[in-house]
Amino acid sequence: MKTRRHAKILELIQERDIDTQEELLRCLRGAGYDVTQATVSRDIKELRLIKTLSSEGRYHYSTGQENAPGVSTKFLTLFADSVLSIEAAGHLL
Amino acid sequence: MKTRRHAKILELIQERDIDTQEELLRCLRGAGYDVTQATVSRDIKELRLIKTLSSEGRYHYSTGQENAPGVSTKFLTLFADSVLSIEAAGHLL
């Protein structure tokens, strides 16, 4: 469960600008992850996300290393979906 | 004045682990910079410092790019001292 959520978080912060944990929380909930800010804070720590300053002078979350956009995002999405499938099919394995 | 303080901040966060702005504030005051947390917050933003997770799992401030240690720190110190000298000699120029 946590793994899937982590993948989703990485996906989210690459898709759009997430300024606060509250904002991330709303997005997660929109995606069906019903957690609280405390969990988001822990997730951010575990994922080693950082709050950086955008070119417009606003803070937002990002992974430290800039990864080639597109490819990694797609991989993450794929990964998240895979885990979802495995979990969904889990009882058949 | 701000420039000197900025240089000092960069020096400080490379010398030791600074976990919070309050801690940085104390160090700055120890170095003779009598400012408040509001100013430190702004300085951090202007310097684009980020809060990263150390290997021990603790948060601390750092510049984003890891720069070769030693050289840059010395340069910064030198720079800070230079500015100090210029300011001290300012009325003679």
Add this chain to the structure above:
DNA sequence: TTTGAATAAGAATTCAAA
């Protein structure tokens, strides 16, 4: 182990002022 509720701790911003 992972989580939430509540709280504490930390950081950003506002508003005034010099």
Add this chain to the structure above:
DNA sequence: TTTGAATTCTTATTCAAA
């Protein structure tokens, strides 16, 4: 422009619980 005081906002942690 830069700053501080006060405030608000944001985030980390504690403590209990499942």
